[in-house]
Amino acid sequence: MSRLEVANLSKTLSSDGGTAVLRGVSFRVNAGACVGIQGVTGSGKTTLLRIIAGLERPDHGEVHLDDRLVSSPKQNVAPSERRIGFVFQHLGLWPHLTVESHLDYVLAAAPLGRKERVIRKAETIQLCHLQDLLLRRPAQLSGGERHLLAIARALAGEVRLLLLDEPFAGLDGQLKERVIEALGRVQRERRLTTLLVSHGERELRALCERVLPLREGRILDAGGSRDSGVFPTGTGGTGREAGR
Amino acid sequence: MRQPSRAGLVVQVLLALTGLSLLAWPFFGAGTFDDAFGGGEARAQFAALANSGWVGLGAAFIALLIGVPAAWFLSSRPRSLFWPVLCVLPLALAPSAAVSGWLHWTAPADVRSAFRLPGLESGTPLFSVPGVALVLGLGLWPVVAFEAWPAFAVARGEAYGAALLAGSRAKAFFRVALPMALGEVAAGTLLAFLLASSDFTVSSLLLVRTSGIAVHDQLAVSKLAAAAYAALPFLGLTLLTAALAGLVRRHAWRTENATPGADVSTAPSLAGGRGGRWGLAVLAAGLALGFLAPLIGCAAGAFGLRPTNADAAAGLMRGFDAGFAPLADSLRLATAAAVLATLLGALRVILWPQTSAWPLRGAGLLLLVVPGALLAGGLRSFGLFADSFVDDAGAAGEALEVLTPAAGLLMLGYLVRFVYLPLRLAEEGLRGLDPSLLESAELSGHGAASRGLGIALPLVWRHLLAAAALVFVLVLGELILAHHLAPPGIWPATVWLFNQQHNGYIQEVFGLCLMLGAAAFLALLGTGLVLKLAGGRAAALGAKLGWGGSP
Numbered sequence: 001m002s003r004l005e006v007a008n009l010s011k012t013l014s015s016d017g018g019t020a021v022l023r024g025v026s027f028r029v030n031a032g033a034c035v036g037i038q039g040v041t042g043s044g045k046t047t048l049l050r051i052i053a054g055l056e057r058p059d060h061g062e063v064h065l066d067d068r069l070v071s072s073p074k075q076n077v078a079p080s081e082r083r084i085g086f087v088f089q090h091l092g093l094w095p096h097l098t099v100e101s102h103l104d105y106v107l108a109a110a111p112l113g114r115k116e117r118v119i120r121k122a123e124t125i126q127l128c129h130l131q132d133l134l135l136r137r138p139a140q141l142s143g144g145e146r147h148l149l150a151i152a153r154a155l156a157g158e159v160r161l162l163l164l165d166e167p168f169a170g171l172d173g174q175l176k177e178r179v180i181e182a183l184g185r186v187q188r189e190r191r192l193t194t195l196l197v198s199h200g201e202r203e204l205r206a207l208c209e210r211v212l213p214l215r216e217g218r219i220l221d222a223g224g225s226r227d228s229g230v231f232p233t234g235t236g237g238t239g240r241e242a243g244r
Numbered sequence: 245m246r247q248p249s250r251a252g253l254v255v256q257v258l259l260a261l262t263g264l265s266l267l268a269w270p271f272f273g274a275g276t277f278d279d280a281f282g283g284g285e286a287r288a289q290f291a292a293l294a295n296s297g298w299v300g301l302g303a304a305f306i307a308l309l310i311g312v313p314a315a316w317f318l319s320s321r322p323r324s325l326f327w328p329v330l331c332v333l334p335l336a337l338a339p340s341a342a343v344s345g346w347l348h349w350t351a352p353a354d355v356r357s358a359f360r361l362p363g364l365e366s367g368t369p370l371f372s373v374p375g376v377a378l379v380l381g382l383g384l385w386p387v388v389a390f391e392a393w394p395a396f397a398v399a400r401g402e403a404y405g406a407a408l409l410a411g412s413r414a415k416a417f418f419r420v421a422l423p424m425a426l427g428e429v430a431a432g433t434l435l436a437f438l439l440a441s442s443d444f445t446v447s448s449l450l451l452v453r454t455s456g457i458a459v460h461d462q463l464a465v466s467k468l469a470a471a472a473y474a475a476l477p478f479l480g481l482t483l484l485t486a487a488l489a490g491l492v493r494r495h496a497w498r499t500e501n502a503t504p505g506a507d508v509s510t511a512p513s514l515a516g517g518r519g520g521r522w523g524l525a526v527l528a529a530g531l532a533l534g535f536l537a538p539l540i541g542c543a544a545g546a547f548g549l550r551p552t553n554a555d556a557a558a559g560l561m562r563g564f565d566a567g568f569a570p571l572a573d574s575l576r577l578a579t580a581a582a583v584l585a586t587l588l589g590a591l592r593v594i595l596w597p598q599t600s601a602w603p604l605r606g607a608g609l610l611l612l613v614v615p616g617a618l619l620a621g622g623l624r625s626f627g628l629f630a631d632s633f634v635d636d637a638g639a640a641g642e643a644l645e646v647l648t649p650a651a652g653l654l655m656l657g658y659l660v661r662f663v664y665l666p667l668r669l670a671e672e673g674l675r676g677l678d679p680s681l682l683e684s685a686e687l688s689g690h691g692a693a694s695r696g697l698g699i700a701l702p703l704v705w706r707h708l709l710a711a712a713a714l715v716f717v718l719v720l721g722e723l724i725l726a727h728h729l730a731p732p733g734i735w736p737a738t739v740w741l742f743n744q745q746h747n748g749y750i751q752e753v754f755g756l757c758l759m760l761g762a763a764a765f766l767a768l769l770g771t772g773l774v775l776k777l778a779g780g781r782a783a784a785l786g787a788k789l790g791w792g793g794s795p
Contacts, residue, residue, distance in 0.1 A: 055683055080689045092680025096702040105698055109689030157688050 002066045002160035002193050004029040004052065009061035010217075011047055021047045023217040024061070034187055034194040036204040039214035045197040046089065048214070049163045052195070053086050054079035065161065080109070082161075085154030085192075089166040091146055093138040099149055100134040103156045110157040120156060127189065128152040128182055144175035148182055155186060162186075162194040168203050180206050245675050248599045256596075260607035263660055266622035267614060273468025273625050280462060280473040292458040293477045295373055299454055300441030302377025303384055307436040310381075310530035311388025312429060316417065317523030318389060319396035328390075329772035331527070332714070334534025335386040336764040338721025339445040340741045341757035342379050345538025346370060347749055348545045376452045380440040382534040387439065389527075391432030395425035430492040434485050438613040442478065444724045445738070449745055455481075456724070459617035463728060468621045475618040482613060539761045545754025567756030570740040574720055575763065577651060577736060581658040582716040588659065589666025589708045594696035597674060598682050601667060608664030616724030619661060623729055627653045654729040658719050665718075666711040673704030706775055713771035717764040 011022040021044040029035045039045050050056045051071055052063055063071035070077040094102060103124060107117045125131055128148040138146055147167060154162060167183070168176050180203055186192065187207065198204055204211050213220045248256055276282075281289060318327055351368040369375055399421040407416035422429070444456035455478040462471035546564065592601055611619065634641035677700070685695045723738040730736055737756055744753045 053683075053687060055686075079683070079686045080691065082687070083689070084687055086684060086687050088680035088684060090678060090680060092678055092684045094681055094685075094699055094703075105685070105690075106688040109694070111689075153684065153688070 003031045003064075004161060004193060004195065005064040005067075006048075006052065007062045007064070009048070009051060009063065010059050011044070011051060011056070012059055013047070021217050022051075022058070025214070025217070025219050026061075027212055027219055029193055029195060031193055032191040033210070034196060034208050036208035036211040037195065037197045037214050038199060038201070038204055038211050039197075040199060043214045044217045045214055046165055049086070049165050049195065049197055052161075053084050053163055054082050083157065083159050085157065085159035085162045087147075087150045087154045087162075087164045087167045089169055091138075091150040093146060093149060093153075095138055098135050098137055099130055099141075099152075102149060102153050106153055106156040112158060124152050124156045127155070127185060142175075143171060144178050147171065147175070147179045151179070151182060151186070155190070155192075160193065162192045164194065164196045164198075166198055167196070168198060168200060176203065183207055245671075245679075246599045248596060248601070248603075252596060252599060253603070256601055256603040260603040263607050263611060263663070266611075266626060266660060267472075267618060268622070269625035269629075270468040270472035270618065270621035273466075273472075273621070273628075275462060275467030275470030275473075277470075277473050279467050279470035280458075288453075289455075289458055289474060289477060292453050292455050293481065295447070295452055296441040296454040296456070296478060297481065298373045299377045299380065299443065299447060299452065300437040302374060303381035303440030304433050304437035306378065306381025307385040307388045307440075308429070308433045310385035310526055310534075311432060311436075312392060312422075313523040313526035314385065314389040314530055315392035315396050315425075315429075316421070317527050318393045319400055320523070322397050325772055325776050327527075328393075329768050330531060331386050331389055332717070332768055333531060333765065334383050336714075336717035336721070336768055337383060337535050337538060338738060338741075338757070338760045338764070339379070339383065339443070340449065340721065340723065340738050340745065341542055341760050342383055342534075342538045343446055343449045344545065344741075344745065344749055344754055344757040345541030346379055348541035348754065349537065371450050371452070373452055376443075376447045376450050376454075377440065379446050379450070380443055381436075382530070384436040384439055385530050385534065387436045388429065388432035391435065392425050392429045395428035396421060399424035427493045431489055434489045434492075435609075435613070438482060438485055441481065442613055442615045444616055445721075445742075449742075456615040456617060459615045459621070460724065460728075463617045463621050463624075468625055471617060471621045475615050478615055482610070535761075539758065542754045542757040542761060545749065546751060546758045564752075564755040564759065566752040567737065567740070567759055570735050570737040571756060571759050571763070573734050574737040574760075577654065577658070577726075577734070578716045578719040580651075580655060581662070581719045582712040584655065584659055585662060585666045585715040586708050586712040588663060589670040589711055590701060592667055593670050593674065593700050593704055593708075594693055597692060597696035597700035598679070598686075601671060605664065605667050605671060608667050611660050612662065612664045616661070616722075617728065619657060620725050620728035623653055623657045623660075623725075627729075650731045651734055654725060654731070654734075657725040657729050658715075658722065661722070661725060662715045662718055665714050666708060669707040669711040669714075670704060673707030674700060677703055706778065709771060709775065713767055716767050720760060720764055720767075 005028045007026050009022050009025040010020065012020045021042075025044075025048060027035075037045050037048065047056065051058050054071060054076055057076050058071055058073060060073060062069055065082065068077075069075060070082055094105070097105060103121050107121060110117065110120070112120060125134070128151055130145075130148060130152055133141060133145055133149075138149065141149060151164075151167070154164075164183070168179060171179060183196075184207060187194065194207075196204065196208055247253075279285070314331060318324075318331065321327055347368075347370060350370050370379070403424070404416055404421050407420040410416075411419075441454070442456050443454065444460060447454040448457050448460070455475070459471045459475045459478075462468075462474050592604065681703070682695050682699055685699045690698065721738060722736075723742055726736040726739050727742065730739060737760055741753060741756055744750065
């Protein structure tokens, strides 16, 4: 479990005609909390997660993990050193590897002993209900099973922060319920600091203690989120300190 | 795809400069600037450059005429493997074989069977700048087709669909699809121009003096520096062309702007499977003229259907007997070059799985288009330096000499010449991957090499196999490096042919040309089959086990 602090983060995408996608975003997620980021397409949600993961550098601002500066315009701790689990919007599963090989590959790089790896693998498989799918490749899985595999892969290593980028995109009602249930179980059992990006209110309500609305690259204050009906609006503060 | 890190960039630039330095080595060899440009030589050099330019322009024009419709047709079949493999055939046919085939059809028997010198009346229009351009253009159109094909696949999206609703297919193609792929079409055409204008094989066999021959002439008398100076005008032409290509690409509408990371296999195709009959007709004509017609000409010559000498009917196999040994040498060299090129491509994937290798690719492209004789000169200079180093090194040098294969210099030449292909195809493969595949591996703590080996390499091995097949067939038909660098005891087929072709196109020449064509065909067919089987493996396994779970 780690504490995440994002301070005054800004980013302009040069490939997008110089559009500012993040404009001074600041918030904090306490250790073990699950916080949602809600926003429409193009509001900068994915860019925010990618900067936190170290896959992109900010133009301004800082990201701290447990008081350690990991991202700033001048400093960028390598993604492989951050111990972050990331569920990508399009999952990014490895088509040539089986379910079991996915977990083995992740665990091979985790700072765990042989025994711990075996235990962690078994736990993750059980947590995500993948017992009967170990020898299948992603193409041989259903939509929901693929999402579960992506979550399992993100959790398998020794992660301290879980980032979920639209993990319910493209899932219908029943599959969505299954994934929400799996993520809820993860939250209950692992108490992992989690940042969930979505534009669906239902899943945010089910999983998050607090939701931060992101509009045009800015985190709106509590009043703004209350007006827009976003759940919940916090404790009457600025809405930028989340998951207390 | 990310730009290389500072350290990666330094390593790539150093590697690129190491490869390019081969072009500078000959300047320190024997010969002077006056050897190349003194007296009346300057005029001859610029006449050769003009011939190169005309040959390049003619060949590029033919390549454009066939390549664009062929690419348009290919883009209508994004998942087909059959058509792309078929389209490589004209490029894979050895230029020596193409010349033999066309000579069989166009030249009278006395022209074919006689020793000829430049300037002599040949009695056939093939011995001319347009003739050289025709033979080269018919072999190089796949270059344009393969450059433009992915761009056309992307261009066949909703924009083209909307244009179809507003006008005819032709109008939609010329007003919407073609402008969207203009940058790629121009890049392919300029590459065809450079490849044709630096050619040695076809122009020397058809007695048209181009820059490639001017460089070769100096190298043939061991004037390495003079050869390098003779290549300077052509290098200038190459830089001008590169600048033009850059300018066109900067101003052309880029298809990747519309669809980042667009991949041929996933590109939307509103036009469905309709590539147009005209596209198919032009592609078929390109295949017929670029591969079938010359190959059938070789077959006719080999089997003595139009005997070139009195005892041609002595035996059906006679045309093939003499060619088996040179062909075996060529096959061995081509196999080794293909394996080494694949390893280089794999190394690139492992070292930089997420980053572009543009310095290496740029250097590889330059080494592909410079006159082969200049590269051969560089390698010969390097060989001489290595020999003197080995002589000075005593016992260690002797051990090194034993470990170095006899054809080491030639193999190095092939690698340097064709390294662009594995680099380019590896990068195309990596570019087609969803970035999150490698990013998720990165987040799980794996280093670059581990990501390259564990994730990227298994996903782009098909691209590397295709590169290996291309290197194999191109090495099979390569002449100039083999001519200057083959060690005693190794006599590649193209060198054997070159010596015979200048003395007359006898039955054995046609026989070996036919075998070269057949070997290239079989290599491509085998590669296509492996790619097809591997592609369908996962699906077949799923079907066999009754796993239809994929939604």
